[in-house]
Amino acid sequence: MVRLIVRNLSKNYKDKKDKRSLALKNVSLDLDINGIFTLIGRNGAGKTTFIRIVSTELLPTKGKVYLDGVDVVKNPKEIRNRIAVIPQEAELIPWMTARENIYSYLLWRGLSFKEAKERTIAVISRFKLEKYADKLPRKLSGGTKRKVLVALVISSDAKIIFLDEPTTGLDPISRKELWDVLNELKKEHLVILTTHYLEEAEELSDYIIVLNKGKLVKAGTINDIRNAIGYPYAIKIFNGLNKNIKLKGKIVKKNDGTFQVFSDEITANNLAKKLIKEKVKFSINPTSLEDIFYMLVGDINKGEENEN
Amino acid sequence: MKTNTFSQLSASVMANAIYAMKNFPVMLINTILAPFGLLIIIFFVSHGTLLNVGILGGFILVMVNNGISIQGDLTHLKNDMKLQDMLVSSPVSPTIYVAGIALSELVFSIPDLIVLSILAVIFIHISAIAALTVAAVMLLTFMFSIALGFFISTISRDVIEGWAFMGLISMVLSTLPPVYYPVTYIPLPFRYLAYISPTTFSAIIAQGSIGFVKFSSSFILLSWAVLIIVSIALIVFAIKRSRWREE
Numbered sequence: 438m439v440r441l442i443v444r445n446l447s448k449n450y451k452d453k454k455d456k457r458s459l460a461l462k463n464v465s466l467d468l469d470i471n472g473i474f475t476l477i478g479r480n481g482a483g484k485t486t487f488i489r490i491v492s493t494e495l496l497p498t499k500g501k502v503y504l505d506g507v508d509v510v511k512n513p514k515e516i517r518n519r520i521a522v523i524p525q526e527a528e529l530i531p532w533m534t535a536r537e538n539i540y541s542y543l544l545w546r547g548l549s550f551k552e553a554k555e556r557t558i559a560v561i562s563r564f565k566l567e568k569y570a571d572k573l574p575r576k577l578s579g580g581t582k583r584k585v586l587v588a589l590v591i592s593s594d595a596k597i598i599f600l601d602e603p604t605t606g607l608d609p610i611s612r613k614e615l616w617d618v619l620n621e622l623k624k625e626h627l628v629i630l631t632t633h634y635l636e637e638a639e640e641l642s643d644y645i646i647v648l649n650k651g652k653l654v655k656a657g658t659i660n661d662i663r664n665a666i667g668y669p670y671a672i673k674i675f676n677g678l679n680k681n682i683k684l685k686g687k688i689v690k691k692n693d694g695t696f697q698v699f700s701d702e703i704t705a706n707n708l709a710k711k712l713i714k715e716k717v718k719f720s721i722n723p724t725s726l727e728d729i730f731y732m733l734v735g736d737i738n739k740g741e742e743n744e745n
Numbered sequence: 746m747k748t749n750t751f752s753q754l755s756a757s758v759m760a761n762a763i764y765a766m767k768n769f770p771v772m773l774i775n776t777i778l779a780p781f782g783l784l785i786i787i788f789f790v791s792h793g794t795l796l797n798v799g800i801l802g803g804f805i806l807v808m809v810n811n812g813i814s815i816q817g818d819l820t821h822l823k824n825d826m827k828l829q830d831m832l833v834s835s836p837v838s839p840t841i842y843v844a845g846i847a848l849s850e851l852v853f854s855i856p857d858l859i860v861l862s863i864l865a866v867i868f869i870h871i872s873a874i875a876a877l878t879v880a881a882v883m884l885l886t887f888m889f890s891i892a893l894g895f896f897i898s899t900i901s902r903d904v905i906e907g908w909a910f911m912g913l914i915s916m917v918l919s920t921l922p923p924v925y926y927p928v929t930y931i932p933l934p935f936r937y938l939a940y941i942s943p944t945t946f947s948a949i950i951a952q953g954s955i956g957f958v959k960f961s962s963s964f965i966l967l968s969w970a971v972l973i974i975v976s977i978a979l980i981v982f983a984i985k986r987s988r989w990r991e992e
Contacts, residue, residue: 489830489991492834493833493834493990494830494833494834494990494991495990495991495992496990496991496992513990514836517834517835517836518748518835518836520834520835521831521834521835522830522831522833522834522835523831524827524830524831525827526827527826527827527828527830527831528825528826528827529826530760530764530822530826530828531826532764532765532768532769533760533764533765533768534764534768537759537760537764541756541759541760541764542756542831544752544753544755544756544759545752545753545756545757545832545835545837545842546748546753546835546836546837547747547748547749547750547752547753547836547837548749548752549749549752550752550755553752573768593835599834
């Protein structure tokens with residue numbers, strides 16, 4: 438477990454005309470986390486700013502951050518041998534092979550030549566990158582390049598890995614492959630991740646924080662968030678809805694004519710019984726992160742709420 | 746874990762010079778040929794009389810060109826690869842990282858320096874004191890070029906802007922100054938323009954050291970003073986202005 442304490446964290450960016458834009462506003466957290474910790478939010482929500490401050494790349498305008506017991510704003514050097522970062526849009530150095538990229542990164546982190554070489558060989562083997570190891574990045578697919586970047590940070594001593602949108606731009610198969618890598622990775626490391634893909638966050642995350650316009654909207658496990666919003670279940674009604682069935686909860690009519698009802702456990706249970714009785718075709722699932730996200734950050738759904 | 750500073754320095758040298766030359770040998774050919782184009786022209790135009798000055802100019806220009814190359818390299822690594830962002834959040838310090846990249850630029854200079862040294866031994870018959878003087882001038886020239894290149898890399902926000910800066914610096918430090926010929930060949934009042942560039946003072950000291958041009962000792966002292974002050978000022982300025990962790 439790694440403890441992350443964030444107190445009143447704010448960040449203002451100044452442009453050339455001294456115009457300020459707010460990226461983070463008074464974000465506070467106190468969490469013991471392990472596994473994969475994911476930040477989700479729309480573009481400009483403050484995910485990258487948050488990750489850059491916690492990983493000591495960026496100074497906040499105000500506030501404190503303690504990661505693994507270290508004040509990262511005041512004493513960044515103390516945490517830097519415990520963390521590793523792959524920034525958004527990071528690339529392998531194009532004139533070096535995958536192996537040379539990994540080896541150089543390890544040397545930059547201060548490992549001896551012998552240890553860097555041994556670890557490079559080990560991580561190439563662990564990620565099954567042998568046939569790509571001596572190729573230049575331009576000869577690698579986007580997915581393999583990302584895999585090499587992840588391999589590169591994993592091979593270090595860092596126990597906390599920051600990945601800023603690591604799957605952006607990857608095809609679905611490459612993305613799934615990287616998910617496998619991340620699921621493997623979380624056994625030994627804390628992974629702090631940002632993503633735009635909500636199904637990815639749902640699939641991978643042990644802990645999620647939702648940011649919107651620089652503010653913390655919700656934090657917790659996905660179940661915590663489901664319960665906190667009051668709609669942990671989603672019932673999708675495909676056809677045959679009649680007047681005998683009164684819907685309770687948040688109701689959303691979809692473009693394809695189906696209804697989606699978000700409700701608590703008891704309401705969902707009662708509704709399911711009625712739907713079975715009326716022979717209405719439906720499905721019932723825990724509310725997806727995508728739906729939660731739209732409720733929290735989007736236009737709070739286009740549906741009508743019926744609490745009667 | 747104990748951090749190995751030598752490994753960290755070596756990483757910059759290997760990444761920015763050794764692997765680049767190994768995987769793209771054409772870079773090496775380009776680097777080697779760069780100072781010889783002008784040297785050959787000067788040789789023919791002067792019917793060989795300026796060969797020794799031209800060789801000295803070659804030494805200085807190699808230092809200038811490879812020194813200011815740090816600007817393009819750092820900008821490229823920072824903006825296109827996000828390497829700086831990766832390294833900020835790691836145990837390497839900015840000083841070690843930049844010192845390593847600076848060393849890598851020196852490594853790029855080695856093939857040129859070998860060829861120029863052979864030519865110097867054959868054609869200049871340089872004394873030990875003059876050789877030491879030229880070496881000191883080369884070191885100072887390299888230092889102010891590196892400092893200027895580093896400073897520009899921290900203020901250029903993308904590669905295009907970096908290229909524009911690079912063109913300007915290259916003109917001021919290597920094209921305009923009288924490196925391959927004596928400053929006295931430039932008629933007054935245009936000669937004063939040459940004094941804008943610190944490279945002119947490098948050339949004056951080097952040319953004076955082999956006795957090709959007789960400058961007064963006060964003028965040579967002034968040239969040393971300019972070189973040292975410019976180098977220190979640019980290094981201090983670059984260190985103060987540089988940004989590792991962003992604000």
